[in-house]
Amino acid sequence: MRRIGMLTSGGDCQALNAAMRGVVKTLYNSGQQVEIYGFLDGYRGLIYSKFQMLTGKDFSGILTKGGTMLGTSRTPFKTIQDPDENGLNKVEAMKQNYYKLQLDCLVILGGNGTHKTANLLRQEGLNVITLPKTIDNDLWGTDMTFGFQSAVDIATDAIDYIHTTAASHSRVFIVEVMGHKVGWLTLNAGMASGADIILIPEIPYDIKKVVDKIEDRNRKGSGFTIIAVAEGAISKEDAKLSKKEYKKKLAKRIHPSVSYELAEAIQKKTGIEVRVTVPGHMQRGGSPCPYDRVFASRLGAEAGKLILDNQYGFMVGYRNREVVRVPLEDVAGKLKEVSPDATIVQEAKLLGICFGD
Amino acid sequence: MRRIGMLTSGGDCQALNAAMRGVVKTLYNSGQQVEIYGFLDGYRGLIYSKFQMLTGKDFSGILTKGGTMLGTSRTPFKTIQDPDENGLNKVEAMKQNYYKLQLDCLVILGGNGTHKTANLLRQEGLNVITLPKTIDNDLWGTDMTFGFQSAVDIATDAIDYIHTTAASHSRVFIVEVMGHKVGWLTLNAGMASGADIILIPEIPYDIKKVVDKIEDRNRKGSGFTIIAVAEGAISKEDAKLSKKEYKKKLAKRIHPSVSYELAEAIQKKTGIEVRVTVPGHMQRGGSPCPYDRVFASRLGAEAGKLILDNQYGFMVGYRNREVVRVPLEDVAGKLKEVSPDATIVQEAKLLGICFGD
């Protein structure tokens, strides 16, 4: 008998259910006796021992369902060792629950924050397997994370919708795309939707270059311009500030995002009407796209296989179109950014896309 | 030889191209000689004589295209008789251009503002036929306007996306839906997506009732609540203010929409995390839905027939599933609102939806 704990942590995204289904189907199909303990609402469920026993039926029909059947929460601690408000040591609580339920392994689905905690639990001696979930695609050690392509699809749809309005009204439209501190999502959705300007955190932008591009388009008779802006985009000026100074500046903004500031600057310099659209949380929702369903299922299956082989301490990742195992200590705390020299960026520039640099 | 002028005015929406294609195909198929003058960017094109001669080719392949091939603008005058910044009398300018081009008729596609001007031109002696375009469905004299169902589809998708995230995180989500001063769009998108609370301008809401509903859901174990809020929604308190006082209050808001104010109130009273999503201009964009394509084509065909019959001064509307002609003077300046007693509202209440009243 194998006892497997499972939890999803951090912001939800598409294909979490597909990935969990992949793990569980693989375990059940192995012919071995398996018990699945689903912890609710991320690490909270493990800390406070809130869980459900799951059976095959629970995983039927969830391949195409968005969200996570287990619920999730942002990691509920700044420092994981810190006691909670009742003085409970959270790491100790998780360990105790793990041992009390006689778990053979924890399967943890999450992004960067989640992986730090997962690695800590591994260091504390628990058997851990992780799966790379995030619409940001910013996890180190894997070419791809599930949720990403689904989010690209939704953000692209959003910009496509805006396109017809922008063209009809001869306006500048800014669409703010998610992606946390990296530009993967914006870069791909921007290229997919024919955005004229793409601004990402890895390439701080010069407002003059942005304005030049808009005015150049107007001169050539394209009365409108579409700008895809990453939520983490930053101007060259702001990039020179210290982290502390920048935080202070952000705190003073009425809108926390850079988009409205950018809109104001463009409107002031060009006199053209600028509109901002922020699809926001929509980008995490809905049914996973076919790419993500296949991808998450594959990762889930390989995670199941690792468990059957008693191989722990890995994130199941993807490199060169093959599923690979990546040691957890290599993943935790690192960020996979868009290199300003990446070929995809060079190609986008060949196509005439302006990055403001 | 018939000379037909055509223009689209006001905010763009889906199926404008489909409707114009319907008019033009009908005229061409009649076997009569026809010249189509497409005025650019709404009434501006007519005032300043900016137009394109259009041929059959221009209308090929546009049935499914969003936006408007002619461009559009909000009516560029407060009072239409007012001179522009160069002292030009705009109404006179439009009349002169109409007569100079020896037009037989103007086909005008637009919403409420557009219809006021169209009626004025009719009073001035021009031959006018209008088509009811707006995602708001607030035009008097017609059961339906094109753009509406397409916008319902997009707004519903948006709430569907949010649904999975809301459920995964046990949050309250407010999705702000367009619709100007009426609730049609929010009511339909809210019902279609299973929103728990729907707030529309026609039914001012009591914040206590909203909070009660959220807390009732939590008691019953549904950790999340979805609220569809019309951009024009208003609280009972604010509804008691005079127009002037309310405008003053709005002007003081950081966010012009009611959604953020509502979010703050709910968070304060329930302690539950509340998130706001504003799909915004996305709701006007993209390819028209099949319903709108058929509907706009039908209206366009009937407008073409009216022209062939030399029948002018009408909006082509839709009542009881049949296309009808409505005298322009009956349409202009009226608003079609959701009656708080409408059966669809009663039915929504039977389903358990809270309107905050």
Next chain:
Amino acid sequence: MRRIGMLTSGGDCQALNAAMRGVVKTLYNSGQQVEIYGFLDGYRGLIYSKFQMLTGKDFSGILTKGGTMLGTSRTPFKTIQDPDENGLNKVEAMKQNYYKLQLDCLVILGGNGTHKTANLLRQEGLNVITLPKTIDNDLWGTDMTFGFQSAVDIATDAIDYIHTTAASHSRVFIVEVMGHKVGWLTLNAGMASGADIILIPEIPYDIKKVVDKIEDRNRKGSGFTIIAVAEGAISKEDAKLSKKEYKKKLAKRIHPSVSYELAEAIQKKTGIEVRVTVPGHMQRGGSPCPYDRVFASRLGAEAGKLILDNQYGFMVGYRNREVVRVPLEDVAGKLKEVSPDATIVQEAKLLGICFGD
């Protein structure tokens, strides 16, 4: 305490779950004690007493789900009074189960065949309420049936997909659309997708007129033609045959549908390559469109209200945008066809669409 039986019968379609949810939510929200008995696989469940007790939980999250949670089957009898293979009188069996479970009412969701049986049960003294479900929109007494608009959306998508291929290859493409014996689905999907020729059962076609239209398009430089053909379309020649003769002819066809025969005829007469696409059962599947979700929810709510008012013997229908009750005896056995003189057909002709007549 009210005991309500519920079943879905006939071909499945979109929004069956939405409609059932509407009924049940209305009953539960009434504050009265209610028990819901869901009979499985259509009338079979009622005949053989296969059912599930359903609770509020079963109806959570099904608004957007395609298919039917109760399963369905085609009416399993030619003559309902006929005994089954074990000599069981099916009508008697249904009555006995109805009384044994002390039901107050049966809610039956179905199309034409289903309504005949439902009316028979009413005549036998059972309390029956029906809801008009069919992608064919051929039910008498209601302007609209749920499933229809969702099927229009899918069929339109199918033709849209084919459009790009047809245009790229300069071919004639026939897309066969469902709709049983009527043309509503084909007419709407054809108009929505810009089909050049639409062939429906109500307007028998002359192959010469079809070929003329194709050749006329070629002369004008449109190298391709899209034909939307209803599965029940019929040529003028075949329409002259007696029912028996036509059935014989159909039986000899390799492909039961008219599309392949039509394709061969066109290819022979024009020499142009013709391809046939049959989306088939896809048209009944997937999540209901927003229109159908609202519509089915409204009908369900009104059915719930009828039950609370002890009003039985009605189909809940839709006329002039309002939900109405239609006596079952008026519905059963009638067909709502497209009139060849309907204004929508006239409008389609104004747009240049050829019906082959």
Next chain:
Amino acid sequence: MRRIGMLTSGGDCQALNAAMRGVVKTLYNSGQQVEIYGFLDGYRGLIYSKFQMLTGKDFSGILTKGGTMLGTSRTPFKTIQDPDENGLNKVEAMKQNYYKLQLDCLVILGGNGTHKTANLLRQEGLNVITLPKTIDNDLWGTDMTFGFQSAVDIATDAIDYIHTTAASHSRVFIVEVMGHKVGWLTLNAGMASGADIILIPEIPYDIKKVVDKIEDRNRKGSGFTIIAVAEGAISKEDAKLSKKEYKKKLAKRIHPSVSYELAEAIQKKTGIEVRVTVPGHMQRGGSPCPYDRVFASRLGAEAGKLILDNQYGFMVGYRNREVVRVPLEDVAGKLKEVSPDATIVQEAKLLGICFGD
């Protein structure tokens, strides 16, 4: 001045326009003088000198458009050296037109057949750059072809639609997926849609194993089974036949595809109702998915760069997420198949999917 010829050949697919836009935007943005000659309807345009001069305007707004703006045709010769019906040597004709127009290079977008001809033209001394277009993903030398992911999306949607119907009616559903002689499309769409059985050409199936899986599902209470069948799937028995014998057998089939034969066999052996759905050409149509838009744009940009660098004789391919150049002689005449031992197949089996082997 650079003179670039461009043509699309073979079955059309999504993102052909996006790829051509990528090439042309890169050339125009280089600041060099460029003339683009678009040959119509594949190699035919080059043979018979049918072409259009294209300008920047022609490439505006086509990123999201399906099909090919140049038209296409299947390679119009069995042996390319063969004279056409008027005795014209086609290869010579293409060479002459190439030199007459003083072309610097031909950009050819196509699949396997197209690449054989492209390589021949290269051997004849023409400067050729190719781009890998096919929904089959069967081109050697590249991990991915554009059109593939869009087709996966459509085929997955089709199976998703069928899912609700199959579940509601307790039937077996066969969905026939395109893919020519390889199983990539079926494998991915099948995994994405949760198909229970996937049959591909590379893994001949044993009908007994297929039937066992269906019966096993029924025993476990899943009343329905979804089978994704590649159009090139083959039974173990048929795989033993010589090519000639198999062709003979195919010729005798009423339906050329294996699906109907398979359906009959299953129905006979299980008694369960089996339905076949063939989405067919729909899979090549419609707007490219965001993945394909980005991917095709990237390949197009790199093709443009090769031209600017005077590098010819390559297919622009994709390996390990980077765009690469592959010598044309290495590509032509080879097929990229699914290995029965591929990890993705192993993973699918871990998930419980039956391949009939």
